[in-house]
Amino acid sequence: MYLTIAIVLLAICGVLESCTALAAQALDAALAAQALDALVAAYPEAVVSHEGERIIWRDGTIMAATDRVVNKSFKELLSNASILDQFRLPYPRGRLTSPPELNADPGRFRNETFFKKMYGDCRKGEVQARMVSITWLPKSWGKSVQVTSVNGVAERLKRVSEEIETLPTEIRKAAYPIAGVLACRPVADTGQMSMHGYGAAIDLNLVVSDYWLWQKKTDPIPYRNRMPSEIVDIFERYGFIWGGKWYHYDTMHFEYRPELLRISGKLFRSGGP
Numbered sequence: 372m373y374l375t376i377a378i379v380l381l382a383i384c385g386v387l388e389s390c391t392a393l394a395a396q397a398l399d400a401a402l403a404a405q406a407l408d409a410l411v412a413a414y415p416e417a418v419v420s421h422e423g424e425r426i427i428w429r430d431g432t433i434m435a436a437t438d439r440v441v442n443k444s445f446k447e448l449l450s451n452a453s454i455l456d457q458f459r460l461p462y463p464r465g466r467l468t469s470p471p472e473l474n475a476d477p478g479r480f481r482n483e484t485f486f487k488k489m490y491g492d493c494r495k496g497e498v499q500a501r502m503v504s505i506t507w508l509p510k511s512w513g514k515s516v517q518v519t520s521v522n523g524v525a526e527r528l529k530r531v532s533e534e535i536e537t538l539p540t541e542i543r544k545a546a547y548p549i550a551g552v553l554a555c556r557p558v559a560d561t562g563q564m565s566m567h568g569y570g571a572a573i574d575l576n577l578v579v580s581d582y583w584l585w586q587k588k589t590d591p592i593p594y595r596n597r598m599p600s601e602i603v604d605i606f607e608r609y610g611f612i613w614g615g616k617w618y619h620y621d622t623m624h625f626e627y628r629p630e631l632l633r634i635s636g637k638l639f640r641s642g643g644p
């Protein structure tokens with residue numbers, strides 16, 4: 372409905388400045404609603420609905436999706452993102468046709484309150500209590516890894532593992548040994564917990580991986596990747612985004628962020644809600 376109002380306003384407003392500002396506001400509200408619809412659909416175990424820009428959790432908790440702070444810098448978005456800020460950069464589905472643009476890190480803006488409520492606080496042992504063992508690539512590697520059971524992440528990773536087993540050996544060997552899952556510490560450059568702090572991210576074979584911090588400090592950062600796209604495709608089908616699609620790339624890294632895979636295209640203008 373918001374979207375219709377916005378389109379109608381934009382159509383009838385023409386060049387009247389105050390009127391176009393109104394239309395832009397309506398458009399932002401429409402896009403915010405679209406983002407929160409995707410969030411609710413992505414996490415049905417945890418979230419039941421949203422009322423405007425407030426999220427309603429299954430246990431009745433109400434959480435604001437926006438902090439009303441506009442024009443945050445990239446650094447501020449990394450260290451202090453609202454739930455809606457998480458959607459500020461579009462995650463490109465499918466294969467990359469060119470390296471990510473400067474600071475295009477879709478998925479690296481994370482609201483810690485939101486994910487802590489979802490998966491627990493690893494510093495209090497809450498995340499660990501919800502971890503289960505899965506056998507990663509039973510035919511090729513066959514070791515057990517601990518991942519969260521929340522949101523069906525463990526079940527999804529089992530299916531990812533089954534599909535990777537069907538790939539040719541040369542491709543498949545980029546997916547093992549596993550470099551890590553749970554890491555209860557903040558990310559170096561953001562001060563925020565990564566999805567590893569929730570047991571909802573997995574790092575594949577370190578030997579074929581590239582990470583922006585391992586590069587010589589040049590500007591712009593030269594893009595590198597050796598992770599086969601066949602592996603990326605499988606993870607994305609099960610709701611995991613890939614760190615190789617970030618300007619600050621981390622090509623062994625996959626994290627469960629189905630909300631971002633449900634949205635395509637740019638959601639917010641730079642100012643945003």
Ligand SMILES: [Zn+2]
Nearest residue numbers: 572573574624
């Ligand atoms: Zn990682």
